[in-house]
Amino acid sequence: MPDFDQNQFGPDSSALCAPTAVANCLWWYDAVPEGMNPADLIRLLCDYFHTDPDSGTYVDSIQSGLDRYFKDYGFNLYENTFEQPYFEEMEDSLKRSQDIILFLSFWQYIDEQWQCFGGHAVTMAGVCSESLKVALSDPGRDAAVGGWPGIVKPPEHPAPGTYPPTLHNDSTYVSHDMYASDTISPSPGNPHWQLLDYLQG
Secondary structure, three states: OOOOOHHHHHHHHOOOHHHHHHHHHHHHOOOOOOOOOHHHHHHHHHHHHOOEOOOEOOHHHHHHHHHHHHHHHOOOOOOOOOOOOOHHHHHHHHHOOOOOEEEEEEEEEEOOEEEEEEEEEEEEEEEEOOOOEEEEEOOOOOOHHHOOOEEEEOOOOOOOOOOOOOHHHOOOOEEEEEEOEEOOOOOOOOOOOEEOOHHHO
């Protein structure tokens, strides 16, 4: 699974996580217009998804945008959306070679109520059934390169802060960041599943 970087587009990159995460999947499936590079693919998906540089991308815009993209370019693919997915559903889908974009929402319990303070899109790159750990291609950071648990390829990957955000457009360079998860969550975002320590990664 590729690990493209949303930060390659400069100051306006903070809201580009969703098209970048989807670009990982399409590149993996070779569902890319002929001659297109990763940066151009991400830009194209921003148009299909009506991505806003401030507010980001809505899930329903990705659904309709992917349908149009597949039709326009003749790719025999389809999209399914799981709301508040269970770990087992995503585990099974990944093991059946179905690519998965996770939309993470960040919740805090403040003044006796749960409040959501943001979200982020990532691509699932691996799963361990026994430990409930998941590996992510994260458009916003390369945590494993910085020492967080995970898989970094190739072994001679440059150290953090020494490479440009375009490096991972060469899909041989990846940081698959690994996080533990739990099938019980106190937040209303998804009571069936949560990633642990993501914000510390």
